[in-house]
Amino acid sequence: xxxxxxxxxxxxxxxxxxxxxxxxxxxxxxxxxxxxxxxxxxxxxxxxxxxxxxxxxxxxxxxxxxxxxxxxxxxxxxxxxxxxxxxxxxxxxxxxxxxxxxx
Numbered sequence: 001x002x003x004x005x006x007x008x009x010x011x012x013x014x015x016x017x018x019x020x021x022x023x024x025x026x027x028x029x030x031x032x033x034x035x036x037x038x039x040x041x042x043x044x045x046x047x048x049x050x051x052x053x054x055x056x057x058x059x060x061x062x063x064x065x066x067x068x069x070x071x072x073x074x075x076x077x078x079x080x081x082x083x084x085x086x087x088x089x090x091x092x093x094x095x096x097x098x099x100x101x102x103x
Contacts, residue, residue: 063099070095 032040056067070091078087 060095060099063102066095066098066102069098 053071056071057064060067073094074087074091077090078084081087
């Protein structure tokens with residue numbers, strides 16, 4: 001690796017890490033308003049939905065019902081029991097079973 005890249009990499013790391021560190025330093029002893037906290041808790045679900053849902057339907061273009069069934073299983077089981085591993089593995093299993101028996 002070229003040694004002139006090391007300062008560039010360290011600079012990019014500082015620029016990336018800085019905005020993530022600032023809230024911890026500035027908000028150490030402050031209480032976040034409840035409405036803002038509720039809004040911030042919705043961001044991961046919205047981001048995952050925006051990233052995953054288009055890919056779900058493009059993975060099985062011939063059988064969108066299989067994708068919808070797997071996604072429904074994930075949402076129902078995830079809301080009922082929580083977690084991430086069982087809903088994801090279950091949705092894969094449901095989708096595969098539907099593709100296997102319908103195809």
